[in-house]
Amino acid sequence: MVAATLRDGFALTAAGSYAAFRTIGSDLLRSMLVAEGLDATDATVKSVLPGFTELHAHPDVAPGLMRLRELGFRLVTLTNGAAAMSEQMFAEAGVLQLLEHRLDVEKPGRWKPHATAYRYAAEVCKTQVDRMALVAVHPWDIDGARRAGMLGYYLDRRQTPYPQAFLAPDLTAPDLESLAETLAAS
The missing domain is CATH 3.40.50.1000 (HAD superfamily/HAD-like)
Structure with a gap:
């Protein structure tokens, strides 16, 4: 999902536009959930996105x-x-x-x-x-x-x-x- 978010952010920039990481990520996550037949409500998307804040730094x-x-x-x-x-x-x-x-x-x-x-x-x-x-x-x-x-x-x-x-x-x-x-x- 991160690679697709970057791809779409790069594409918007190349086209002279902008959208926030959260907006693009939310749209992609919603599409992925629908493609898998899962619940794609705002509540579901909002419950998944905070996982990005739980990443850990490399030991170095x-x-x-x-x-x-x-x-x-x-x-x-x-x-x-x-x-x-x-x-x-x-x-x-x-x-x-x-x-x-x-x-x-x-x-x-x-x-x-x-x-x-x-x-x-x-x-x-x-x-x-x-x-x-x-x-x-x-x-x-x-x-x-x-x-x-x-x-x-x-x-x-x-x-x-x-x-x-x-x-x-x-x-x-x-x-x-x-x-x-x-x-x-x-």
């Missing part, structure tokens, strides 16, 4: 973010979903207080990988986009950030080849802790 996230902060990096998140959806995950990981901003694409009205989303983050942080780096596990996100002028740091958690169709990352690491140590050594 907290030590990696702490190390990056020690190194003097400003830490900001930018999501295609609602920024509030990740609050519980970051709080449980003990890193919520390390994050200067938790941003989403609602205000710019363009989903990542559109350049407007990344430039919005730079505006909020009051810095130039070329002074920022995006850390992500999705090659499409790295590519979008690079095309917008940011550095792109790819977390290759699955150890798979990076797609040649996308701009290559500036750095690749298997996890956030390793990335922080690579940056500390440079």
Whole structure:
């Protein structure tokens, strides 16, 4: 469902339109429920969607973010979903207080990988986009950030080849802790 939500958000952005992650996700979930012959009422949809707020951070996230902060990096998140959806995950990981901003694409009205989303983050942080780096596990996100002028740091958690169709990352690491140590050594 997440992949289909991203697909539809990307499609709307490409068409010059916007809808929130929750709206697109709700529509897709309703369609999936109907296709399976299940109850697709608003109550059912509203009971399933909160599951996104119960995701857990990977074990390397907290030590990696702490190390990056020690190194003097400003830490900001930018999501295609609602920024509030990740609050519980970051709080449980003990890193919520390390994050200067938790941003989403609602205000710019363009989903990542559109350049407007990344430039919005730079505006909020009051810095130039070329002074920022995006850390992500999705090659499409790295590519979008690079095309917008940011550095792109790819977390290759699955150890798979990076797609040649996308701009290559500036750095690749298997996890956030390793990335922080690579940056500390440079």
